[in-house]
Amino acid sequence: MKAYSLDLRQRVVQAYEQGKGSLAEVAEQFNVGQTFIKKMLRQKRETGSVAPLAHGGGRQPSLSEKEHRLLRQKVKEQPDISLAELQEHLSARASVTVSLPTIHRSLRTSGLSRKKRV
Secondary structure (H helix, E strand, O other): OOOOOHHHHHHHHHHHHOOOOOHHHHHHHHOOOHHHHHHHHHHHHHHOOOOOOOOOOOOOOOOOHHHHHHHHHHHHHOOOOOHHHHHHHHHHHHOOOOOHHHHHHHHHHOOOOOOOOO
16 A cells, blocks of 8 residues: 555644644545544654655565575476475575475575476
8 A cells, every 4th residue: 555645644734733623524534544643643743744654674585595596406406306305405505494385485486386297
């Protein structure tokens, strides 16, 4: 979901601060939630701005690019290798312990399928 525009944020806060209605009335007028208005008022009080905040960044990947390369290389050498064997290979070669689903996601994003044809 995209952040509300800076213009809308400013108009909502300004309308509430000028007393053009209660929290519920302003929320209904601008078609936003009351919680959003409370958040914008708190943000303005704490930072002096209602501009959208930067994204938090998310979780760091479990495998580095080097480890992805190790997996791809091993699958090219041995196409019928199992995920458990790849897990052992990764543990032995890179001293990294990850779950089977993590290995599966890594292979899937690399464009390698799990099933191999004879």
